[in-house]
Amino acid sequence: MADGRDRHRSRALRAAQLLLVAAAGGLWGASRLPWVLIHSSDGLGQPKQIVVSGADWSTALVPLALLCLASAVAAMAVRGWQLRVLAVVLAVVSLASGYLAISVWVVRDVTMRALDIAEVPLTSLLSTQRHLTGAVVSLAAALCTLAAAVLLMRTATHHAGADTKYSAPAARRAQAQELQLGRSGEDDDPELSERMMWDALDEGRDPTGDRNDRASGPDGEGR
DSSP: OOOHHHHHHHHHHHHHHHHHHHHHHHHHHHHSSSSEEEOOOSSSSSSSEEEEHHHHHHHHHHHHHHHHHHHHHHHTOOOOOOHHHHHHHHHHHHHHHHHHHHHHHOOOOOOHHHHHHHTTOOGGEEEEOOOOOOHHHHHHHHHHHHHHHHHHHHHHHHHHHHHHHHHHHOOOOOHHHHHHOOOHHHHHOOOOOOOHHHHHHHHHHTTTTTTHHHHHOGGTTTT
C-alpha cells in the first residue's frame, strides 16, 4: 500500500509539473498575441495598424510564465512545508493571471490605455479593436496554475500524513523502551499508555516490570 501511495503522489507531482509547463507556455503565448489593434492615420499617408500585444498590455505576463516554469522545476526539490508555500505562491500567480485576462472583458473601453501604451495621439485615432484570444489563453493558463497548486498542496499533505503515520509506532516504541530502561530521569515511572504496552508486548518485552529489577538483571538478586 505504501508503494501505491508513493506512486499516486509521484503521478500527482508529475501532473502538477506538466500543468505548470503548460501554464508557462500559455502565458508566454498570450504575451505574444495581439490584445488590441489600433487603426490610426496622421492625414499624410495611408492608415496604419498598430498591434498592442499581451506583453505590451501587461508586462507581468512574461515574469509569471517564468515563475510557473521555475516552480515546475522547484517542485522536484522541495517537500513538506516548502511545497505548501510553493502551492500558495502558485495560487497567487493564478489569481494574477486570471485578473489580467478578465480585465480585458471588464474594461468598457480599452482605447485610452491602448493609445497610451502605443503612444498614439488621440487626434490620429480611427478605431480600436479588442482581441480576446490572448486573454482566453491567459485565463486557461491561470486555471492550469490553480490546478497545479491544488495538486501540490494535496501531495504535501499526503506526504506529511504518511510520515506521521509511519513514524508514530517507532516513536511509541522508543518512548516505551526509554521508560522501561529508566532513562526518563524521574523518580516514579510515568504511566504507560495502552498502545505503548501493546507495542512493548509485540517486541517481547515486559512493560510492567520494575525498573531496578531490569537495571540489575538476573545476576543482581541479593546484591
